[in-house]
Amino acid sequence: MAGRLTRYLRDFDGPVYPVNPNYQQVHGLRCFPSLRELPGPADLVLVLVPAARVLSVVEEAGRAGASCAVVLSSGFAEVGAEGRALQEQLVEVAGRYGLRIVGPNCQGLLYRPTGLAATFTAAADGAQQPDSGIAYVGQSGALGGSFLGKAGDRGIGLTAWISVGNQADLTATEAAELLVADPNVRVLACYLEELPDGARWQRLTERAAAAGKHVVVLRSGRSAAGERAVASHTGALVRAGTAFDLLTRESGAVQVDDLDELLDVAVALTADPRPGGRRIGVITSSGGAGGLAADQAEAVGLVLPELDAAAQDVLAPLIPAFGSAVNPVDVTAQVIDDAGQFGAVCDAVAESDQVDAVLVVLTTIGGAAALEVAEAILRSAKRSTKPFAVAWLYSHEQIAEAGSMLRRNGISVLSTTNAALRLIAHLVPRGDRRAEPAPPRGLARFLDRPALTESGGAQLLDALQVARPRGRVVVDPAEAAAAAQELGELVVLKVQSPDLAHKSDVGGVLVGVPAERADSAARDMLDTVAANAPHARIDGVLVQELLPPGVELLVGVQGSKHGYPPVVTVGMGGTTAELYRDVASALGPLDVDQAVALLRQLRGWPLLDGFRGRPRCDVAAAAAAIASLSHAAVELGDRLAELEINPLVVRESGAVAADLVVISDSRR
Known part of the structure; x- marks a missing residue:
């Protein structure tokens, strides 16, 4: 790993000093026995030594005047309590010298504008690709390497790439803020394992939007049960991280579900235009593939409107009678064989006022024919003000050249209709915004205890102007019948306890009790609750009117x-x-x-x-x-x-x- 790291660093636009007492030269670079013996100052120190030696190296880096250390070494918080203690010491030592830490347990960083490749991941191998304006920041080094490798396979050069590892000091959110502020970055792709602070995440996404930049995020742990015990139905029904998901969507950032989608959406956002709405026109060489697209569109919130009469009039002479000019537009294999005619179909669909984006679904078209079709799609896309995407359901080898040509020109090529539809749906701008807060109503006075029972919350409901049933709390069950007589022939009885969020689960709710039997029913209910929840504090019984059904x-x-x-x-x-x-x-x-x-x-x-x-x-x-x-x-x-x-x-x-x-x- 150290050898690969040093080899990458030879491309850096500045001096590089290998430090290792066992060597005099590494990859043609003079090697020094310690940081104290460098011929000049070092801004960045890359640490790849056993965990037990990291603290001494970081202290030496601080004394040498370095401003940042990337700790690639593992053996810290990820291994348990002893590692966490060592990580805390690492932060304390670095703090004494004002030294920022990336990591530990990370795979480093890349920054194309200066040629910096401070990483040991093998995904950084290979020819330099054209700069895309896409930056990546993530907590998982391995997934980050996968993202980098996938980008390289597609001929996409990342502007920046940061693996933050354990986030002992530099967090993923802070790294994201730095990247969003970088004029070289247009799209930021994030992989998160821990939820960031909400206010800071909101500021980040707002700054990105104000700068005309895009944020795409993949988050793991979305199925977690939550951080605390469930106290209500709501707690059981709302998954952990829902606030993050909603805030991300509101801000205009895009949340995706897997690594391929993270890259697909990031690449698509580097190109203009974006869809103005959710209506798509589908052009296909296969009626079956078009049918699949139509079935799958609704699930991701897209619609396939019937094309307007003007568009159908243009399409009619271009498509055989056994094709379709409605939507999906089935051009059949006959039209696919004529690139000019196929391009005219793409033009007609894109020009329709009923369409916000165009999806081309292709099947068994490969080799030279695939390249001709791809060129026709590209010409039409360049003439249009609407985005194009392609779902190409065929051998990767057969469509490699055609797909690469489209991707280089900003047209996404996906291997399934579902992936292509999801991509288009992610690109549609959202306009979700919260309402303006109402003037304060002095509600804090209602939270002077850990939990409000229903009877205790009656005044809160009144303050909120939310209607509630008539009712009265009785401490002695013998009073229940008298209270019930005031409320109607049938009543509801509910035990009142700050310890029972789900009263019915312990027999603490009775519905439709005759008023004259309310006292005996209340006693029986309290006995049942005492047996089922012996430690619950009981404040009394709420006798409540029986509401009509609804x-x-x-x-x-x-x-x-x-x-x-x-x-x-x-x-x-x-x-x-x-x-x-x-x-x-x-x-x-x-x-x-x-x-x-x-x-x-x-x-x-x-x-x-x-x-x-x-x-x-x-x-x-x-x-x-x-x-x-x-x-x-x-x-x-x-x-x-x-x-x-x-x-x-x-x-x-x-x-x-x-x-x-x-x-x-x-x-x-």
Whole structure:
């Protein structure tokens, strides 16, 4: 590894000093026994010695006046407690000298403008490729090497490449900030294993957007169950990192799902134009392939509109009768054999007002014929103001030259229709924006205890102007019948405990209890709860009016955490919320229209909208409650851990919060 590292460094635009007491010369460069004996100052020190020797080398680098050390050595926090302690010492030693650390346990960095290749990864081998304006930063050295190697295979030269490893000092976010500020960088590709600070990530993406640059991110650990025990249905239904995902999408950055997609999207973003919308025109040499594209488009949010009459009139004489001029446009093998005619088809589809982007799906066309088709596509793309992408479903060897020619000219070539459609969908600009926060309403007074029971939260609901059922808390079960008589013939009984987020799980909810039997039912319920949850503190029993039936929604908010805005989640509610997992999330605050849009994302939306002749529910009332909760979460900030209404019962008129859980952040 050290030999490869030194060999790469021969291309650096500046002096390079190998340091090793066992050699006098390495790759034609004079070798020095220690940093103290260098003939001049060193700005950057690359450390590749056993972990036990790293601290002494870094201290020597600090004394020599270096400003940065890249610690390539492993054996630190990644190996356990002893390694973590050594890593902390490393940061402390470097800090004494104002020395910045990249790593440890990293694979170094590349910076094309100065010819710096400070890495030992074999992926840096090979001929220098044209500079693409793409930079990469990531935590995994191995995946970073894979990204670098894949880029090289496609003839793409990365402007910069940084492996931050354990992030003892320089974090991936800080490295990303430096790269976004670099005038040589147009697109930043990031691989993250840990969630960055929310406020800092937002500043990074906003700066990139303001500079006309793009950020593409691949994040692992997206299926993690979460950092804390689940206290509510919302906690079980919203995956860890949702706030990061939503903030990334809102900022205009692009989040992808695998390494190939990270590279594909980064390359596509270096070219102009981007799609103006989600309508695509598909041109194919195979009816079957076109059908696949049509089936897969909807899943990624794209649509295939029927082409307008003017476009079909132009296409009609170009396509045989057994083809199709609608969309997908099936040109058949007959047209593919005539590059000029095929190019005219591409022109006609791209010029249609019904199309925002063009996808060409090709099958068994290879060799010289493939190159002719690729040239026709390229000529049409250069004449168009709309982006082109190609899904070429054939042997890599047969299409290598044609694909390379298209990629060099900014046209993405993918090996499946699904990958091509996902790429186009990622390129469509998004306009998601949160509402402006409402004026403060003095809500902090409601979080003076770790958890609010439903009865304790009644005043909070009133302050938020969210309707709730009539009810009264009784401490003595003997009082339940008298309270019930005031509320109707049938009532609901709920145990009140700050320790029970899921009351029904321990027998703490009874529905439809006759008013005259409320006292005995309350006693039986308390006995059941005591048996099932013996350590739970009991504040009493809430006797509540029985609401008429309606559509039950879950409305949950996870409070601000680690610099991220609160996450608002809506779903089909009740006790089966976790079973069906029909939820949609957004960052708060929301206005009423945004809340309605969130509800429309649910599979259960038709139940609110008059499914099969049922009366339409009061969606406006539900949306007003959701919006009010979202503004409350913004006001409460990191004081709020979680807030949930389950269910919010929505009827023809009105929406009523039938149950409420509020948990404050115990660290505040």
